[in-house]
Amino acid sequence: MFVELAIFIISSLFFYYLYVHKKIHNFFVKRGVKFLPGIPMFGNVCNSLFTTKHFIEDLEIVYRAFPDERYVGFIEGTTPIILIRDPELAKAITVKDFDHFVNHKDFFSKDTDPLFGGSLFMMKDDKWRDMRFTLSPAFTGSKMRLMMNFMSEVSHNIMDYLKENNSDEIHVDDLVRRYTLDVIASAGFGLQVNSVKDKKNDFFKMGINLFYFNIKQKIIIFISTQFPKIGKKLGLTLFSKEVMDFFKTTVKNTISYRENNNVVRPDMIQLLMEATKGTLKAGNTEKDEVTTTEDSKSKTVAREWTEDEIIGQVFIFFAAGFESSAGAITMAIHELAVNPEVQEKLYQEIKQFEKINKVLSYENVSQLKYMDCVINETLRKWTAAIFMDRVCTKPYELPPPRKGGKPYLLNPGDIVYNMVNVIHMDEKYHPKPEVFDPDRFSDENKHKIQPFTFVPFGMGPRNCIASRFAILEMKVFLYDLVLHYKVVKSKRTSDPIRLHSNDFNIRALGGTYVKFEPRD
Known part of the structure; x- marks a missing residue:
């Protein structure tokens, strides 16, 4: 029984790695966004999830890995997120173009936590x-x-x-x-x-x-x-x-x-x-x-x-x-x-x-x-x-993350973290x-x-x-x-x-x- 359970767990993780983790990596690669690979299933938040580091430190590792980028990829578990490094871009997202980014992401729904939700x-x-x-x-x-x-x-x-x-x-x-x-x-x-x-x-x-x-x-x-x-x-x-x-x-x-x-x-x-x-x-x-x-x-x-x-x-x-x-x-x-x-x-x-x-x-x-x-x-x-999260509510084009890069199109449902x-x-x-x-x-x-x-x-x-x-x-x-x-x-x-x-x-x-x- 134990051997069968172990095989099931290993197979599930392998499946995840092939079809989900790699999918996230390809998501950023195709769009020309730099990122740190992270750990399968946990992405870039493994340290804070298991309390070896504060969540701020997980963010800082990714933030400092690419000092010349206007934004980078951040993997929160199985979710790809755009981490905004440029203050002027954060201003555009949260003020100038606020109508594209009115909402926070869903942490807990109103159904599961009616007061917080x-x-x-x-x-x-x-x-x-x-x-x-x-x-x-x-x-x-x-x-x-x-x-x-x-x-x-x-x-x-x-x-x-x-x-x-x-x-x-x-x-x-x-x-x-x-x-x-x-x-x-x-x-x-x-x-x-x-x-x-x-x-x-x-x-x-x-x-x-x-x-x-x-x-x-x-x-x-x-x-x-x-x-x-x-x-x-x-x-x-x-x-x-x-x-x-x-x-x-x-x-x-x-x-x-x-x-x-x-x-x-x-x-x-x-x-x-x-x-x-x-x-x-x-x-x-x-x-x-x-x-x-x-x-x-x-x-x-x-x-x-x-x-x-x-x-x-x-x-x-x-x-x-x-x-x-x-x-x-x-x-x-x-x-x-x-x-x-x-x-x-x-x-x-x-x-x-x-x-x-x-x-x-x-x-x-x-x-x-x-x-x-x-x-x-x-x-x-x-x-x-810590950060200001925003969910894209209508298509929005980010400028290139670096000189010579290509613009990034955010679609409804995409998440950005403004540092x-x-x-x-x-x-x-x-x-x-x-x-x-x-x-x-x-x-x-x-x-x-x-x-x-x-x-x-x-x-x-x-x-x-x-x-x-x-x-x-x-x-x-x-x-x-x-x-x-x-x-x-x-x-x-x-x-x-x-x-x-x-x-x-x-x-x-x-x-x-x-x-x-x-x-x-």
Whole structure:
């Protein structure tokens, strides 16, 4: 029996190699696109799939293999993908010719994961445009002014906790995720959660379960993206039923309570409730609101959203705001610990600011110019975006990948990856990319940064809708922390910082551990 099984497996792999792997190779060869052969069945993602490297490193290997190409071939399992290396070409795809590349690729369908699949991130075409327009009022300046109050309240809770419980060494990953969890619970769900006091609350537990990607989950993702029919037949889902049921129940109960008790709160659930009733005022009317071409195409929100679609938007807001923001804040603190001269310069700015303004507010936060530089440099080195995927929706001709090459015709369904992290770490665009140097983004130097070589929140109309929220969340916490504590290295503070390869998130290998020394 064992011999027969072994023969079957070997024969299947041989068949795959002959008819699929070679087919992908020929696909690129015939079109004059350079590529690395990869490993049969896994292509160029074998290292990250089996957690020997981070996914960014798999992308970087292919990106750096052909330094003179405008784009190259990338093999993700059994899928051929065009990896865009040229910032100007990325600009054309994501902005100028956006109508050819409106959608993301399918990670999980709405059938298998109704919340993730029905979220703004996965919505397509006009449905995406309508939902984007529906949500845009949640992130205007006036809404951020209100949400900053939630952020400050949570940040002060963390500072009070540290004053009473500061130890020789702080696990920053855990502490910061409790901050971002509490902010999202308040700004997204209208719930008061204090995760540093109630360490085992359901919200925090579900958030951690949501983003712990072990090898089993990575294989599920691989099967579902590379062999979607098999994944659907097996009933594979990205998130557990327990997590999904928790979010559904929480949102439903919150909506029911507000309707029955006439409760109004300035958060995302309230916004979506108004949208479904047709009472939501059109967005993008404030002076400080940047309106994209796509946002402005609609003047009213006429579509009726299903219950799962409403819950899906709150869910994706939670997912992005909890983990991505936490990763960025944690890496900023780690960089401050290993770059004390940067931290001192930031502290002096905050100290002087506090002496003049007394209180941090939405009206004066923009005065912290060096804080902006520190955050931008953190997002350059450690952005969560990794790449901006786009699916071709109508035929599009790419220019030749090199001088003397031939144009490449993209057909509907073809996928392109516009690089983010590896562009940020390319010495061609950012000299000495491994060095944490916030002065790159100073008023004197930022004009030297080539357009579309710093895109931490994506590109074009389909960029991150909550970028302003994320930056404000970082500023509030870093302001309070650096004002009251000096961040210093401990025995477990890694230097230089290397990425943990066990998941898709941005985390330091071994975690981020530092000491917080109270300032006088």
